[in-house]
Amino acid sequence: GESVGLHLPTLSVQEGDNSIINCAYSNSASDYFIWYKQESGKGPQFIIDIRSNMDKRQGQRVTVLLNKTVKHLSLQIAATQPGDSAVYFCAENRAGGGNKLTFGTGTQLKVEL
Amino acid sequence: EPEVTQTPSHQVTQMGQEVILRCVPISNHLYFYWYRQILGQKVEFLVSFYNNEISEKSEIFDDQFSVERPDGSNFTLKIRSTKLEDSAMYFCASRGGQRNTGELFFGEGSRLTVL
Numbered sequence: 001g002e003s004v005g006l007h008l009p010t011l012s013v014q015e016g017d018n019s020i021i022n023c024a025y026s027n028s029a030s031d032y033f034i035w036y037k038q039e040s041g042k043g044p045q046f047i048i049d050i051r052s053n054m055d056k057r058q059g060q061r062v063t064v065l066l067n068k069t070v071k072h073l074s075l076q077i078a079a080t081q082p083g084d085s086a087v088y089f090c091a092e093n094r095a096g097g098g099n100k101l102t103f104g105t106g107t108q109l110k111v112e113l
Numbered sequence: 114e115p116e117v118t119q120t121p122s123h124q125v126t127q128m129g130q131e132v133i134l135r136c137v138p139i140s141n142h143l144y145f146y147w148y149r150q151i152l153g154q155k156v157e158f159l160v161s162f163y164n165n166e167i168s169e170k171s172e173i174f175d176d177q178f179s180v181e182r183p184d185g186s187n188f189t190l191k192i193r194s195t196k197l198e199d200s201a202m203y204f205c206a207s208r209g210g211q212r213n214t215g216e217l218f219f220g221e222g223s224r225l226t227v228l
Contacts, residue, residue, distance in 0.1 A: 034217075036156075043117075043204050043219035044156060089156065100146070100158040100169055101217065 023090035117220035136205030
């Protein structure tokens with residue numbers, strides 16, 4: 001069936017290292033992808049988005065890569081900081097899917113000092 | 114910085130009772146949403162709202178659920194007769210701009226506990 005899912009439930013990194021969080025999607029009609037960060041007890045916070053006509057987009061300390069061939073999305077966080085500790089969700093908006101976002105399961109990022 | 118605000122932050126109710134969750138979206142936004150997140154699970158779409166009507170709803174959003182924008186600022190989610198499985202965090206979100214894209218701003222959520 002159609003789904004957006006994450007490879008790893010938990011990722012532990014050392015402070016200062018780079019983090020890579022992965023996401024797979026199965027609907028080739030998906031045309032817009034977003035990464036959200038959710039800290040404990042808070043709502044999802046937008047990090048970065050990418051349209052399907054792009055394969056890379058950079059923000060401040062974050063980069064999203066999109067590989068449409070294998071239906072894979074990744075979020076790279078440079079120089080990971082303790083404040084980056086959170087659950088990260090990928091989400092998709094499908095062409096013709098209206099305004100709703102379909103979220104993946106989430107990856108817990110733990111930054112070790 | 115503009116933000117989406119939600120009240121109450123936590124509500125405890127008895128099964129079968131009606132609950133209204135309130136949201137104040139960002140003032141110039143046009144698209145409004147409710148999502149829910151059962152503890153430890155992913156965020157699930159419930160309903161989207163635009164131009165004073167529902168744009169889309171999920172299978173979760175059955176006849177027990179309704180949404181309303183009673184004035185120019187509030188956006189409410191009503192659950193008529195709560196069930197145990199309605200216990201979750203409910204997030205309101207809003208978006209301005211182009212349809213199907215654009216950053217979705219989420220509120221801090223309202224935690225609903227049904228006993």
